[in-house]
Amino acid sequence: MVAQRHTSALAAIWISLISNVLLTIIKLAAGVLFASPVLLADGVHNAGDIIATVAALTSSMVSKKPADDDHPYGHGKAEVVASAFVSVILVLAALWIGAESIRAMNEPAGQESWYPLIAALVSLLWKQALYVYTIRIGRATNSKSVLATAYDHLADVYASAAAVLGIGLGLAGEHYGWAWATYGDPIAGIIVSLLVLKLAYEIGRDSVDILMERNVPAEKLEHYEQLIRNIDDIKRIDRIRAREHGHYIMVDLRVGVPGEYSIQQGHDISREIKQHIMNADSDVVEVMIHLNPWYEGED
Incomplete structure (x- = not known):
């Protein structure tokens, strides 16, 4: 199962990388040949996507390496680092798109073309199809690098939609004599820059939360707690917490069991808790359990 998820994640990133290379060539060529600011900006954005996708590909490979002496908790956070890197790339792309669009606004409107x-x-x-594909793979594998790649594709969907709108308005303005519409291209570029900035913020915020080891959502913790309470020998839950470590989750908990139980009985209870949680949530790869003594009459 883990191997299949890894293979699916890598395939999604490879497809994204090849697509970004082809689209970058198409957009930059068309943007330069036909002097389209929004398409040229979108092409530069796509060039940044190539760097981001390479980072996602590398991190996905690193994150699947098993734990070692230097990284006893595994390498899962490599994907989170790549996700943060993607957010930085998006911020730089958004600022560049905005600056180029503002510059184009201060120059005479160019001649639009159908190409x-x-x-x-x-x-x-193309990007919409890639987004749908990668977001499905990312959610199925819980791969942060694939999810970041998917949201990067979504930013490109915004950019391309704005380019279609801007260039279309420019063509309509030339045909019908709408002076304001001839600047539809750079106006669309400014809108794209704002949308990409918003997306970069959301990706970056999620990455920082994971790197700072924020607790998993409350409903997930409640699910784990209910699973534990269904075990007869558990008399008390003293603490439960869990954190994402890239594409997997690690759970820490302290529970109370009868104080007269033997070490063997405590070991069996710990194993049962671990099996319950890991069988219920395939994203959990480690459950660290501390047993506290409980005696009749305690709260």
């Missing part, structure tokens, strides 16, 4: 519109439309459809 950039076709290139933007192809990119929109």
Whole structure:
């Protein structure tokens, strides 16, 4: 199961990498040949995506390495680091797109062409298909690097949609004599920069939360707690917490069991707790349990 999830995640990232290379060439060529600021900006954004996807690919490979003496908890956070790197790439891309669009606003409107519109439309459809594919794989494998790649594709969907709208408005403005519409291209670029900034913030916030070892959502903790309470020998739950470590979860808990139990009985209870939680949630790879003595009459 773990091997299959790893293979699916790697395949999704490889497909994304090849697609980003092809789309970057198409967008930059069309943007330069037909002087389209929004398409040129989108092409530069795609070039940044190549770097981000390579980082995601590398981190996905590293994160699947088993624990060793230097990394006893595994290498799962390599994916989180890559996710944070993607957010930085998106911020830089958003700032560049915004700056180029503002510069274009202060220059005479260029002559629009149908070719950039076709290139933007192809990119929109291509990126939407990639987003749907990678978000499904990312959620199925809980791979932070694949999820970051998926959201990077979503940013490209925004950019391509704005490019289609901006170039389309420019063509309509030239045809119908709408002076304001001839600046639809750079206006769309500014909107794209804001959308990409928002997406970068969301990816970066999630990465920081995991690196700071924030607790998993309350409903997940409640689920674990209910599983533990269903075990007869558990008399008290003193503490339960869990944290994401990249694509997997680690659970820490302290529970009370009858104080007269032997070490063997305590060991069997710990194993039962671990099996209950790991069978119920395939993302959990480690459950660390501390047993406290409980005696009749205690709260």
